[in-house]
Amino acid sequence: MPPTTPGLHHVTGIAGDPQRNAEFYVETLGLRFVKQTVNHDDKYTYHFYFGDGEGTPGTNITFFPWGDRGRPGEFGAGQTRVTTYFILPESLDYWLDRLESNEIDVAGPTERFGETVIEFDDPDGITLALVASADAPDGQPWEASSIPATHQLRGFHSVTLAVNEIDPTANVLTEGLGYGFEAEEDGRHRYRSAAGGPGSIVDLVKTEQPRGQMGTGTVHHVAYKAEDTAEQEQWRDHLASQNLRVTEIIDRKYFHSIYFREPGGVLFEIATMGPGFTVDQNHDELGTELALPEWLADERNEIESRLPSFDNPVDAD
Numbered sequence: 001m002p003p004t005t006p007g008l009h010h011v012t013g014i015a016g017d018p019q020r021n022a023e024f025y026v027e028t029l030g031l032r033f034v035k036q037t038v039n040h041d042d043k044y045t046y047h048f049y050f051g052d053g054e055g056t057p058g059t060n061i062t063f064f065p066w067g068d069r070g071r072p073g074e075f076g077a078g079q080t081r082v083t084t085y086f087i088l089p090e091s092l093d094y095w096l097d098r099l100e101s102n103e104i105d106v107a108g109p110t111e112r113f114g115e116t117v118i119e120f121d122d123p124d125g126i127t128l129a130l131v132a133s134a135d136a137p138d139g140q141p142w143e144a145s146s147i148p149a150t151h152q153l154r155g156f157h158s159v160t161l162a163v164n165e166i167d168p169t170a171n172v173l174t175e176g177l178g179y180g181f182e183a184e185e186d187g188r189h190r191y192r193s194a195a196g197g198p199g200s201i202v203d204l205v206k207t208e209q210p211r212g213q214m215g216t217g218t219v220h221h222v223a224y225k226a227e228d229t230a231e232q233e234q235w236r237d238h239l240a241s242q243n244l245r246v247t248e249i250i251d252r253k254y255f256h257s258i259y260f261r262e263p264g265g266v267l268f269e270i271a272t273m274g275p276g277f278t279v280d281q282n283h284d285e286l287g288t289e290l291a292l293p294e295w296l297a298d299e300r301n302e303i304e305s306r307l308p309s310f311d312n313p314v315d316a317d
Ligand code: ZN
Pocket: 010, 012, 221, 223, 269
């Protein structure tokens, strides 16, 4: 039996200004800044992780803030167009008020597959959505958030991927990752992982646009959960048998990862559940200081001097 994924692990986007990015996700959306590190493949660029109080897989949106050298991306096919979080139904009015008071334009509320959805963009143009659903998981609230625990984001509901043709990407979901077709509504094709539960939905929508261009304001990749590296080895064999080119297992410090590009153009990652964000910082210290993996520790002074200056919003109070 090939492995199947229970759903989304994290979503990684490209931001411009690191300060604006962190302030939006921490102060406006109330997420915890669970890790401040650097892009392992581009060590003079930050890598920020924002999640629930524990940085639980399935709640983390992460960014490479490219700063001044960032060029805006272009929307098109082969991209994650919307990243959707759960909120509780009683939190909808709270969020509408909060977004309005922050002068953020909101689309909706609209109904989709029987659930109420609102959409808005982050400061770089990455589209986020909130689904008000009684299925929202309890999650691990962040006590220091500016948002009361009840109303905090409850982790991922789904991602929406835009592709030129539905079938090739759908085949990877169903034959490669263990998803099944669930329903279609207004051109939105909904797939759900066999395991169900939070973050188990991927929606596919068809676009006539050419391939999008990576840059600020676009999502870089979407990651799915694997239990451990033994399971990742099974994934590598299984995905290779589907004619997908998969990377070696890469140590990302907080999890291990494999990557492949699905035929519709979206970069997929499969990441392990552990070891998690407390592997190099205490729970209470998560995100408060720049964390570097062992293999970059000797370069800390050089790295810090070349990173853009940044006032951690977590230190502000
Ligand atoms: Zn990733």
